[in-house]
Structure formats: C-alpha cells, structure tokens
Amino acid sequence: MIEIRCFRNDDPPKLADVWRWADLGPAAMQPMTSSLLEACVFSKPYFERDGLVVAVDSDRVVGFAHAAFGPTKCRSAIDHRVGTTLLVAVIPHPAQEVIADALLERSEAYLRSRGAEVLLGGGSAEMRSFYLGLYGGSDLPGILDSSATMQAAFQRRGYEPSERIAVLRRSLSGFRPPVNRMQLSIRRNTLLRVIDEPARRTWWEAATTTGIALRRYEIRTGTQDELLGSASFWDMQPLAGAWGVQAAGLVDVAIEGERRRQGLAHYLLAEAMHDLGQEGITLMETHASATNLAAMKLFDKLGFEVVEYGTLFRRP
Ligand SMILES: CC(C)(COP(=O)(O)OP(=O)(O)OC[C@H]1O[C@@H](n2cnc3c(N)ncnc32)[C@H](O)[C@@H]1OP(=O)(O)O)[C@@H](O)C(=O)NCCC(=O)NCCS
Structure with missing residues (x-):
C-alpha cells in the first residue's frame, strides 16, 4: 500500500537515496547527499514541508515530488498564482507510474490550496526556487529531454509543452x-x-x-x-x-x-x-x-x- 504524505525532518537521507536510484537523467547531480539537499533545498527561506510530497511503501520512501512558486513581478515576494512541480522522482518499482501520478496529483492539490491558478511542470530561470546546481546545469531548464521518465510523468497527467528551453554550451x-x-x-x-x-x-x-x-x-x-x-x-x-x-x-x-x-x-x-x-x-x-x-x-x-x-x- 503506497502512502503519500508531506516531508518530515528525518526524510533527507531517504530523499537523497531516492534521487540516487530514480531515473532523473544525466543532468542530475550524482551522487546525491542529504547535505547537498540541505544547501540547495531545505535551507531556502520559502521551503514549505507541505510542498514536498513523499511516497512511502511499507516504511520505505520510494519517491517524492516538489511543488514550488516563483517571484512576484517586482521580485520582492512569492507569487502564489503560478505554481510548478519542479521534479518527480520515483525509484524503480512495480508501481512506478502509479506512484509518480499520485505524487503529481498531491503536488497539484498543494499548489491549488496555496492559491495557484496556473500549474507548471519543471523549473526555469523564472521558477528557480530550488535545485539550482543539482539539476539541469547553469539554470533550471524545465524537464530535460534526457529525463524521459520525468517528462512521461507530466505527459500522462495531461501537461503540455509551454516553452522549449535550449541548453547551450x-x-x-x-x-x-x-x-x-x-x-x-x-x-x-x-x-x-x-x-x-x-x-x-x-x-x-x-x-x-x-x-x-x-x-x-x-x-x-x-x-x-x-x-x-x-x-x-x-x-x-x-x-x-x-x-x-x-x-x-x-x-x-x-x-x-x-x-x-x-x-x-x-x-x-x-x-x-x-x-x-x-x-x-x-x-x-x-x-x-x-x-x-x-x-x-x-x-x-x-x-x-x-x-x-x-x-x-x-x-x-
Ligand atoms: C539579448 C540581448 C542581451 C542582446 O543584446 P544586444 O546588445 O542588443 O545584442 P548585440 O547588439 O550585441 O547583438 C549581437 C548579435 O545578437 C543578435 N541579436 C541581438 N538582438 C537581436 C534581435 N532583436 N533580433 C535578432 N537578432 C538579434 C544578432 O545576431 C546580433 O548580431 P548582428 O547585430 O551582427 O546581427 C538584449 O536583447 C536583451 O537585453 N534582451 C532582454 C534580456 C534577455 O533576453 N537576455 C537573454 C536571456 S538571459
């Protein structure tokens, strides 16, 4: 039985473990550790535990999705009208797709409960609330084509491409x-x-x-x-x-x-x-x-x- 719940203080090593096992593609920082997550995610002043949803199967954390918001126009506060699910990570599991879908659904419910009228998938230069330096390179590039499993999770829930972001080197x-x-x-x-x-x-x-x-x-x-x-x-x-x-x-x-x-x-x-x-x-x-x-x-x-x-x- 899969349980979906929000983040708890003893989750970081388990989330690092999920990150290491999930198929996030080559542009995800590896090996992930709890201290890297602490620096780039949990320490942010706008981190909300309800926005980080976790999937648990018989006491084992098997996945997570992270919902977040971007800034207001003047960049002095958070704008809750546009929300995004930055990442969906699930370890190889017989119910991998079901878990990813349930995480996304819960993430969307959280975003709506905080006032989101627009639901996005992935981060960007505008929505770089978390994971800068952990995923994507010089900035957050939406969900990369090389992260096919994550892209598929958004597509299954009916998300459509809104912007293509080029990674240039x-x-x-x-x-x-x-x-x-x-x-x-x-x-x-x-x-x-x-x-x-x-x-x-x-x-x-x-x-x-x-x-x-x-x-x-x-x-x-x-x-x-x-x-x-x-x-x-x-x-x-x-x-x-x-x-x-x-x-x-x-x-x-x-x-x-x-x-x-x-x-x-x-x-x-x-x-x-x-x-x-x-x-x-x-x-x-x-x-x-x-x-x-x-x-x-x-x-x-x-x-x-x-x-x-x-x-x-x-x-x-
Ligand atoms: C993108 C930006 C920085 C370009 O600055 P700029 O000083 O006008 O660019 P340059 O005059 O040095 O142009 C260099 C080349 O860029 C291209 N270019 C610049 N502006 C262009 C435009 N409006 N349309 C088409 N090509 C353009 C051209 O190839 C140009 O070479 P050319 O003049 O020989 O044709 C500027 O338009 C800007 O500040 N945009 C808003 C912020 C932004 O989008 N930043 C990029 C993403 S972070």
Missing part, C-alpha cells in the same frame, strides 16, 4: 574576443566592471543565489558611469564538480532597452568569456528560451551550440 579553451571596428569603438567609449559577490538586486535574486559564487560583469558609459548592461555568471557547483570541469554558467545577460542592437551584449560577453577563460574556466553554459530570437542569435554568434532542450510544461 561553448568551450572556452583558447577563446579570444573578436577585434573589429565596432568592438574597438565600444572599448574606447565604455568601462567594464567586474564584481565578485555583487549585492543581489532583488529579494528573489538573493533568495535563489545566496551561497553560490556569483560574478557580475557590468558595462557602463565611460563618462557618465551610466549602466548599459550586465551579465552574471556562477560556478555551477556542485554539478560542474561532479562533471570534472571548471565551468561558468551564464544566468542572465541584459542590455538597457534603448542601447540594444549596438553590439554591447556581444562585446560584454566576449570580454567576460576571455576573462573567465584566462582564469582556467574551460566550459561555459547558458540557457535560453527557444523563442528568444535575440538571445539565440547572440549565443550562436558567440559560438555556442545547442546541446539539449528541456520543456517547461503547463497543465491546461
């Missing part, structure tokens, strides 16, 4: 920024500032990136010190450590609206990539919505290649 070995007239002109007229452990700009950014090594590159006008844009990277730990690479994950890049299409993002990222490459970083990863044409073309121009796609699901 580029080797930094020997990377040199391009030298042309535009780049030289930008270099002459702007200042580049490198900030390690920058002050987090919003409550949500602080809540989701505290404890990770963040570096921000800012591009400013040479004369007025006006901010033109910025790009933020982190070291993608612990996943990158498990992969055995020195990696940098680009979590955001943005250029001020009226300054776009002047080569600034290309210059900023190329300079940052050169700088990080000089420090021994060999791999850069970033994610972009497949419909974000500007971002996809920018990364293509910088030599990134799509290595995989993830899907952010939505329940109609």
